[in-house]
Amino acid sequence: MIPIRDNLRCSIFPIATLLLIVLNCAAFVAELMVMGSGDADRFFSTWTMVPARVVDAFVSGEPQLIGIAVLTMFTAMFMHGGWMHLIGNMLFLNCFGRGMEARLGTVRFLAFYLASGLVASLIHIASDPTSMIPTLGASGAIAGVLGGYLLFWPLAEVRGIFLLVFIPIPIRLRAYWFLVAWFAIQLYEVINSIGQVVSGGGIAYWAHAGGFLAGLVLAGLWKLYRPASSVCYMETDCPPCEEEHRQNEEEDDL
Numbered sequence: 001m002i003p004i005r006d007n008l009r010c011s012i013f014p015i016a017t018l019l020l021i022v023l024n025c026a027a028f029v030a031e032l033m034v035m036g037s038g039d040a041d042r043f044f045s046t047w048t049m050v051p052a053r054v055v056d057a058f059v060s061g062e063p064q065l066i067g068i069a070v071l072t073m074f075t076a077m078f079m080h081g082g083w084m085h086l087i088g089n090m091l092f093l094n095c096f097g098r099g100m101e102a103r104l105g106t107v108r109f110l111a112f113y114l115a116s117g118l119v120a121s122l123i124h125i126a127s128d129p130t131s132m133i134p135t136l137g138a139s140g141a142i143a144g145v146l147g148g149y150l151l152f153w154p155l156a157e158v159r160g161i162f163l164l165v166f167i168p169i170p171i172r173l174r175a176y177w178f179l180v181a182w183f184a185i186q187l188y189e190v191i192n193s194i195g196q197v198v199s200g201g202g203i204a205y206w207a208h209a210g211g212f213l214a215g216l217v218l219a220g221l222w223k224l225y226r227p228a229s230s231v232c233y234m235e236t237d238c239p240p241c242e243e244e245h246r247q248n249e250e251e252d253d254l
Contacts, residue, residue: 001171001178002088003095003160008153010102010232016109017097021090024138027078028086048134049076051125073121074114079136089138095158096142096149102231103152104222116144116214123210127193135204140211143186147215150179151223156234183212 034043049072057069080086101109120140149156154176161168189205 001158001160001162001173002091003158003178004091005095005159006099006153006175007157007159007235008099008102008232009235010098012102012106012231014098014101016106016113017093017101020097020110020113020138021093024078024080024086024090024093028080031079044079044134044136047072047075048079048136049073049121049125050134051129051131053132054125055129073118076121076134076136077114077117077138077141080138081136085137089142092142093138093145095160096145099153099156099232100145100148100219103229104148104219108222112148112215112218113141113145115218116147116211117141119214120144120204120207120211124204124207127190127206135207137204139204140207143208143211144215144218146179146182147212147217148219149215150176150183151216151219153232154179183209186212 031040031043034040054069054073057065060066080089097109097113100112104112117138117140120143121135124135124140154174156175157172158175158178159170159172160178162171163169186205186208189203190209193205
């Protein structure tokens with residue numbers, strides 16, 4: 001299933017979510033320009049994350065090498081391996097990022113996103129510290145968004161498209177069904193990959209699972225601090241709901 005949107009109505013404009021989408025798209029445009037210039041190898045070698053190089057940098061103890069290694073963990077979050085990789089990630093971010101940003105606030109959401117991506121990268125490195133395969137993509141950070149969304153909005157309705165061969169079928173289902181199923185697939189692939197030698201590029205399932213769990217934990221900590229919020233509500237056929245939502249916000253402000 002390809003998620004398109006949820007049924008949350010939120011009072012906060014998703015500045016951070018849209019900014020992240022713009023930055024990811026801008027980074028991909030930069031990639032296309034570099035590939036057209038013939039300097040792609042050096043560009044990707046510099047800005048993607050290579051697990052073995054990160055480990056070697058920390059083992060060396062050189063501050064400059066460590067700084068570069070940490071930087072690549074963040075720059076790799078905004079790079080993608082192709083149009084479908086980019087579009088898929090941005091659809092997920094647009095669908096689930098808006099509610100998360102509203103619940104956390106713009107600045108906290110950005111910190112949450114980057115922290116989830118960082119944890120995802122670390123878990124990916126831990127899965128194979130000797131790997132020289134470059135890693136790129138926003139999937140780990142977005143997986144954190146999915147984990148947090150599952151905790152905050154499990155009963156929200158996700159609307160999307162299920163592809164039956166090449167036939168798009170509109171579908172709606174509760175967020176918890178979609179997100180639990182998504183995580184179960186990542187976990188299955190993680191278990192299936194244990195003991196296998198990866199010789200080429202592929203999907204970083206360890207990063208997906210790690211990012212999801214990181215988002216779940218971080219969102220859980222925030223929920224302990226602020227258990228409830230009326231910043232969003234689910235669309236219904238009830239006309240007074242929006243007015244009630246505004247009244248709840250005013251009470252929260254007081």
